Amino acid sequence: xxxxxxxxxxxxxxxxxxxxxxxxxxxxxxxxxxxxxxxxxxxxxxxxxxxxxxxxxxxxxxxxxxxxxxxxxxxxxxxxxxxxxxxxxxxxxxxxxxxxxxxxxxxxxxxxxxxxxxxxxxxxxxxxxxxxxxxxxxxxxxxxxxxxxxxxxxxxxxxxxxxxxxxxxxxxxxxxxxxxxxxxxxxxxxxxxxxxxxxxxxxxx
Numbered sequence: 111x112x113x114x115x116x117x118x119x120x121x122x123x124x125x126x127x128x129x130x131x132x133x134x135x136x137x138x139x140x141x142x143x144x145x146x147x148x149x150x151x152x153x154x155x156x157x158x159x160x161x162x163x164x165x166x167x168x169x170x171x172x173x174x175x176x177x178x179x180x181x182x183x184x185x186x187x188x189x190x191x192x193x194x195x196x197x198x199x200x201x202x203x204x205x206x207x208x209x210x211x212x213x214x215x216x217x218x219x220x221x222x223x224x225x226x227x228x229x230x231x232x233x234x235x236x237x238x239x240x241x242x243x244x245x246x247x248x249x250x251x252x253x254x255x256x257x258x259x260x261x262x263x264x265x266x267x268x269x270x271x272x273x274x275x276x277x278x279x280x281x282x283x284x285x286x287x288x289x290x291x292x293x294x295x296x297x298x299x300x301x302x303x304x305x306x307x308x309x310x311x312x313x314x315x
Contacts, residue, residue, distance in 0.1 A: 112240075112254075112256065112267065112269070112278075112280075112307065115267075115278040115280075116280065116281065117280050117281065117282065117283060118283065118306070119283050119284065120283065121283050121285050121286075122304060122306055124302035124303050124304040124306060124308055125302060125303050126298055126300055126301070126302055126303075126308055126310075127142075127300065127301050127302060127303055128142070128158065129141065129142060129158040130142075130238070130298050130299075130300035130301070131298075132298075133297070133298075134191075134297045134298045134310075136188060136189035136190075137162065137163040137187070137188075137189065137190065138160070138161065138162050138163075139160075139161040139190065139191050139192050140158055140159065140160055140161070141158075141159050141161070141192060141193050141194065141238070141300075142154065142155055142157075142158060142159070142242055143156065143157060143158075143159045143194045143198060144156050144157070144194070144198045145157065145176075146176060146198070147170070147179055147181070147198055147199070147200065148197060148198050148199055149198055150196060150197050150198040153242075153244050154194065154196070154198065154239065154242040154244075155242050155243070157172040157175060157176065158172070159171070159172055159176075159194075160172065160173060161190070161192040161202075163187050163190060166183055166184070166185045166187075167180045167181075167182065167183040167184075168180070168181055168182040168183075168184075168187070168190060168192065168202055168204070169181070170192065170200060181200045181202065182200075182202050182204075182214050184204070184206070184212075186206045186207040186208070187204050187205070187206060187207075188205045188206065188207050189204065189205045189234075190202055190203065190204035190205070191203045191204075191235060191236040191237050191238075191299070192237065193237045193238045193239050193255060194239060195215070195216060195239060195255050195270065196239070196253060197216075199215075199216040199223075200214075200216075201213070201214065201215045201216070201237050201255055201257075202214040202215075202237070203235035203236060203237040203257055203259070204235065205233070205234075205235065210227065210228075210230075210232075211227075211228040211229075211232035211233065211235045211259060212225050212226065212227055212228060212235075213225065213226040213228060213235065213237070213257055213268075213274060214226075215255070215270075215274065217273065219273075226274055228259065229261075231261045231262060232259045232260070232261050233259065233260050233261070233295060234259055234260050234295040234296035235257065235258070235259040236257075236258050236259065236296050236298075236299035237255060237256065237257045237258070237299075238255070238256055238299055238300040238301070238307075239253060239254070239255050239256075240253055240254050240255070240256050240301060240307055241253045241301060241305070242301070254269045254270045254271055255269070255270040256268075256269060256270075256299075256307065257269075257274055258280075258296070258299055258309065259296070260291055260294070260295065260296060262291075262292055263290055263291045263292045264279055264280075264291060265279070265280045265282070265291060265309065266278060266279055266280065267280060291311075293313070293314055294311040294312065294313060294314055295311070295312055295313075295314040296309060296310065296311065296312075297310035297311065297312040298310040
């Protein structure tokens with residue numbers, strides 16, 4: 111979870127933990143996960159999973175270990191990010207060619223997968239389970255899938271514990287007081303080697 115629904119007031123530099131240390135590609139992503147989809151019996155730090163958008167579908171696999179599995183079929187995806195919840199159910203944040211942003215996740219109250227429309231103006235949707243270590247609370251409720259994105263000149267997030275219903279605006283640290291986010295997009299997002307969540311900003315060419 112993000113303490114106090116706020117960023118640190120101090121800028122803490124760090125590197126993304128593997129496999130999020132890879133350069134983010136629009137239609138390819140990597141995330142740490144368990145032995146199989148819907149199987150968290152061995153924890154969530156077993157394999158580096160690969161996600162690709164192939165022929166209109168988001169496909170996940172572990173090359174040479176877990177065969178490709180189609181988790182979401184939707185035409186017109188221009189970029190996506192994926193992660194897993196505490197039960198190894200996939201979550202996918204994606205943009206469509208019409209400029210709309212969406213989030214696909216497992217809602218235990220249905221129970222089943224559902225898609226959340228993130229509203230107009232959203233760009234660079236990213237998602238990640240914040241802390242995958244068992245010792246930190248994956249099984250005790252302390253961890254969260256975090257959905258984050260940009261809209262206009264601001265950074266926002268939603269949390270799994272709220273069922274993604276509440277949008278929180280993240281104020282930038284004082285060092286970025288005059289930083290115009292409308293000129294940037296999100297690259298990678300996830301846990302860093304200092305055990306803090308990191309957001310990477312890249313120029314919006």
